[in-house]
Amino acid sequence: MKPVMEWFSRVLLIVTVLYTCVFGLIWFLIPARALASGFLLGGLISLYNVFHLSFRLRMAGLRVQSGARRQAGLHMTVRILTIVFGALMVYRFPTRIDYRSFVLSLLFGYLTLVTVMSYYYLKGNGMTSSDEGGEIHGTDSESEISRDDI
């Protein structure tokens, strides 16, 4: 559990910093400030949603493992409300924030999430969980043990 979670958080943090730097520079250097601020707002909201989703998923897993009676949810309302907040900002400042770039960049966090996690599994890290202190039942090694026993 720990390696994938730490690795994912680190990569997502780096992506967030890079994204902020790139669009901050664009906002400073290029006159199209509304476009850049739309991308900044939408992208940061999206990345926050992905961070929040991973945190809630982790918390829910830990609660199930610890046997807590009260189950944890995914807090989807919070994520929807962040989008509503962004849309209200676009509505309040239409000349400063471009709505097209805002809507387009809302996909950025989810695309990053799918890309990063798919890369993790394509690299072959998630095939077994032996490095995470556990094992997956029903593998070939288990059948070998039963053969020796016979």
Added chain:
Amino acid sequence: MSLAVLAGGIMIAFGALAAGIGNGVLFSSYLSGIARQPEAQGTLFGQSMIALGLVEALPVISIAFGILVLFGIIG
């Protein structure tokens, strides 16, 4: 009531409904998987994250468009 308001409301409602059902199905499978095999949480976490990302991306866009249509910024 103009049609734009109706369209915005439908977009938000169905987007949230679809995201809720999709997330609920995925999340319940994730929790039952952990309850059955706690040591597989690392593997399940990554796969659930990919699936949740795919499920949630479309409703997010739908909700954002719906709000913008509702406020009259688009349409």
